Every structure is written in C-alpha cells, then in structure tokens.
Amino acid sequence: MASRSIRLAVIPGDGIGPEVVAEGLKVLDAVSGDLTFEQTSYDLGAARWHRTGETLPDSVLGELREQEVILLGAVGDPSVPSGTLERGLLLRTRFELDHYVNLRPVKLFPGVSTPLAGVTPDDIDMVVVREGTEGPYTGVGGVLRKGTPHEVATQESVNTAFGVERVIRYAFEVAASRPRKKLTLVHKDNVLTFAGDLYQRTLKRVAGEYPQVTTDYCHVDAATMFFVSQPRRYDVIVTDNLFGDIITDIGAAIAGGIGLAASGNVNPDRTAPSMFEPVHGSAPDIAGQGKADPTATILSVAMLLDHVGEGAAARRVEQAVSDDLAERAALGARSTSQIGDAIAKRVSG
Amino acid sequence: MASRSIRLAVIPGDGIGPEVVAEGLKVLDAVSGDLTFEQTSYDLGAARWHRTGETLPDSVLGELREQEVILLGAVGDPSVPSGTLERGLLLRTRFELDHYVNLRPVKLFPGVSTPLAGVTPDDIDMVVVREGTEGPYTGVGGVLRKGTPHEVATQESVNTAFGVERVIRYAFEVAASRPRKKLTLVHKDNVLTFAGDLYQRTLKRVAGEYPQVTTDYCHVDAATMFFVSQPRRYDVIVTDNLFGDIITDIGAAIAGGIGLAASGNVNPDRTAPSMFEPVHGSAPDIAGQGKADPTATILSVAMLLDHVGEGAAARRVEQAVSDDLAERAALGARSTSQIGDAIAKRVSG
Ligand SMILES: CC(C)[C@H](C(=O)O)[C@@H](O)C(=O)O
C-alpha cells in the first residue's frame, strides 16, 4: 500500500476526554502502518471557556474546516452553565460542518453484560441514523416576558424536505448494505403531524428506489419500549435529531453501557470534515484517575478509519475490541491505559 | 358510610378497549359497596369516525364536562389515518378538560417479571408527573411548500410559566407525600434552552416552599439510560409532555410491560372531569379473543377511586391486583374475563 497522509484534528476536551483520546490515538497509531495521521490538537472546552470566554472561535472553526477528519473526546464541566459548550461547541460543529448523519451503532459484543435478561449478541445489532442538523436542535425559539407569571418559552422543530431526504437516503444505503436490509422510521407522527408526515412521505418515496429494503414505522415511545423488550426488531433506524439522541442512550444502556458507545458525526458529501466521538460525556467525577473506559473512543476511531476509506484497518480495530471485550470479565479491573495498551497490542500483533 | 353517587362517563373505544373496560367496571362494581357509579357510555373511536366522520363532537364534549370522572379503554385502528383519533379525541379531551397532570406510576409488583436482570420491586417504584396540556403537543406548527423539494415542516413546543408552575407544584405535592421525598426534573435543558430554563427556574423557585423534598435534574437521554441501568435513582419525576410520553413507555417496559401500566389524565383543580385510562393502545391484532390483560385498566380504576376521594377502595383494588400478580406465574394463561373475575372476587372477598 502506498503511504498516505491524512490531516486529523484532535479535540481532547475536558474531564476524561484527554485520557480516552490518548488511548484512541494509541490504537490508531498501532493500526496505521504506512498510513500517517498528521495531527493537530485543538484546545477547546471548559478550560478554554473559563480562560477566554470562547467556545468555538471562528478562526478555529476555519482551521477545522481544513482538516480531513476530527476526533473528539468529550467536553463539558459542571462549572460551565448548561448548554454553553453543548450549543457553542458541539452542536455548532455539527451544524457548521453539516454533519447531517449522526451514526450510532448499537451492538452487543460477545462477553459484554447487558442489563436485559436472556438477551444475546444476536438480539442487539442495529445502526441508528440520527439526523444531525435540524429538527428540535435548531435553537429556533425564544422567550417572552421572562421571569414573570406570563412567561412563554418556545422551541421550534424545523424540518426540511432537503434535510429529511438526505438523511433517509443515507439510511437506505446503510440498510441495503446489511444482511437484514430492514429500515425502521422512528417518529411520533400521530402527534407531531407536520414533521412526521414529511418523514413518512419521504420514506415512502425513496423506498421505491430500494426494493430490496423492507421498511417499517414505529412511534418513538413504543420504540423505547421495544429496545428493552424486543431489541431484535431493529436493524437500521432513521430518526430525527431529538428522538435519535434519546433512543441511542437506551441503545447504549442495553448494549453494555455508555463506556462502549461510539458515534460519528458524518458529512457524507465530504464538503467538510466529519467528527468521531464517544457518546459519553466528560465524567468529571472520575477524571484523572485512569478509571475511564476508552473503548467507546477506540470504536469511534474504527468508524473514523472507515470514513477515510481504511476499511481493513477499521475491521482490525473492531476485532481487537471484540476480542478484548470477550476476555474482559476474566481480567478484572484495568486502567484506561491498560485497556488501550491491550487493544493496541492486538491490532499490531 | 353514607351512600354516594358519582357520575361516571365510560368510553370503551376500539379493539381491546371494550374488553378491558368491562373488567375494570366489574372490579369497580365489586369494590363499590354503598358507592354508586351512574354510568353513561360514549361511543367514540374508530367505529364512530368511520360511520360519521366525527372524533369528538362538541355536543359530546359538552356532556363529558357534566360528568365527574371518565374511564377510557383505548381508541385507534390502523384503518384510521394516524393522528386522527389521537389528536381529535385523546389529545382534544386532555386539552379541553385541562388535564394538566398526566399521572403515571411505574411500579414493579412482586412476582412480575421484568426484562431487567437482577432487579427487584424495591428498585422500581416511581411516579412520573407528565405535563399534559402544552409543550410539543400543542399542535402549533405547519407546513410550507408541501410535497416540493423546498418543503418546510415545523412543530412548536409552547411552554408557559402558568403551565409549568402548576405541574411542578403538583409534582412537589406528590413527592412530599412519599417516603423518599425526591423530585427529579427530566428535560433537555442544554439543547432546548428556552423551555428547559423555564422548567429549571420554576423548579428552583417552588423548591423553596418544600424544604423536605430533595430535587435533582437529569437530561432525558441519560434518564432513559438510567431507567434501564439504575431505576432506583427515581422517586417522583416531573417532565414535559413529549419526554413524559417517551419515558413512561420505558417505565412500562421495565415494570412488567404495557399490560400493567395505568394512567390518569388529571385536572387537579376539578374544573372539569379527570380521565383514567390504561397506557396501552387498542391492540386490534388481539381484539375479541379474550387475550387482553385488563390489569392496566383495573389499576386505572384504582387511580380513579383515589381521585374521587375513595382511597380505601383504591387500596383494596391495588392490593387485589398485587395479590393476583403474585400468583400469576403459577396460574398459567387466563382470559381477560378470568383475570377480571379473580381480581373482583378478591376485592369483594
Ligand atoms: C451533549 C448534547 C448536546 C448531545 C446531544 O444532545 O446531541 C449528546 O447528548 C449526544 O448525544 O451527543
């Protein structure tokens, strides 16, 4: 293989972010071979906000645009007002870089314990395609007469044919590539009738181009119930930004916990870099103690490798994680870096 | 006890609705003693819609207003366009009769199996106080350029100080009456900043009046995860209309399934009758076969009894259900009416 160099932005962030990112990069390095990642690290998150009041300066956003791909650890700290970094940094990145697909596999690896009784890895193997750039996440809305007994606070879910169609098309592609070829739309079309109807009509129209894919619909409330009682129902799910946020956390819970859940904020048109990150937060309570599980970040690195066209390397990382997870119960407690070392050794071995 | 008569509206509805309502009324009758329920049955639901195109005519709504309390089975059928009966009948009733508290206990009864491994009845005993008259359920929103590539579909969540404060006050009262005295606000205040902030500020302000109640906050995505991994975290939850819809379905899933989940659409100010109903739908696939579990309806009858001030009768119904559930595994399959008979016998015995 000819050597190839890829520009990688790294945002370690806050709390356990830097710790898990270090292990992700360790594994990336071990699997890379002739592939080189030219890394630039960006100091963003709570610390920077405290120091400068900035969340994501335009100049940094401009630099990020020049990168090919981004790895993010976690941002956030209780000392920062809720929403500041989420909206100012995480969501701003997703919206500005047009990450319209938020890709979240929900997969129970062999050997991993799930809180569900009697469930095996065969029962939990799905991919959630969450819309990432519109819906209730737009920030549209406002407040009138704040702090008075007559206050009115609104939030608007904005959904466009453009935005809905592109994420649904992506989901059909994912479904078509999988053995079960089943795509379920999760929404609440009996209450959110305008948005739900747009999703339903678009699904039906695009379905005509994918006769090999079976489609299905499930209300979000019922879906959360089925995640717990019959997770096997699902193969690929397409859903809006807020419903996707909620169901992927239940997905993480049933598939072994938030320490294992990986995600990609993907711009499939490649007009800007995509960003890969564990679903978990910065967990300040365990930061700096070597207790964080770096597995979600390492699985996010596998998704990153897939995105840059290095499928073989991605499979090796996934296999190494899978092998490590299968032996974990027998191994007892290991530190963040011990887990990273073990997985890195497997991919290079 | 002096004899007393209460005007009860009964809406059996569609599918399994009439079957489960029959058992609910059987138990109500068995427990009533000197108490009389003057029943009026209302033909509403899919059948009426097909016959007349009506969901809830103004004249019927007017009659319902004159009742003291309402028992509803379930409405809906796949032959009716999604949203028609939900918005035209169920939600219209909740909004018109100002059911601002949607009360949903999540309780694992002894002997009931849960999909969660290693969880006991001590771990799952909470009450969700879901706002019922605003938030994303208002129907506010619209569609522009429908069916074109430039379509925009919006849904607006409308939240008022008036609406948020009254449901939060109610939740504090519920929390104050329970042994743990813990109230958790579930929202997504880091993204839905305007609405979330109104909920947060109101919670803090009202908390001053309830020093005995501990308050807490949890993002909705994390809450769904904790329902599965650590349900014990929760005692009383207050949340908006949509988040409440979602988390109470997971609640039903962890507490033995939708066949057991009861609910009350409550107007605490008693300016209009409250409505009690099982959380489940009309399940047309099993209708008319005597397969439906009437337990959720019977537990809704217990909530109804509480609401009309008959706490002792309510406790007897709950105890009878609890005793029946404890023996259920040993009893094998029983029909809808056999379960109703058994519980009715216990309350009258
Ligand atoms: C931190 C928050 C803004 C974010 C979201 O809601 O999308 C997180 O929960 C996630 O799922 O990535």
Ligand SMILES: CC(C)[C@H](C(=O)O)[C@@H](O)C(=O)O
């Ligand atoms: C049928 C539907 C409108 C309703 C809701 O969303 O409130 C139902 O899911 C419920 O929870 O009672």
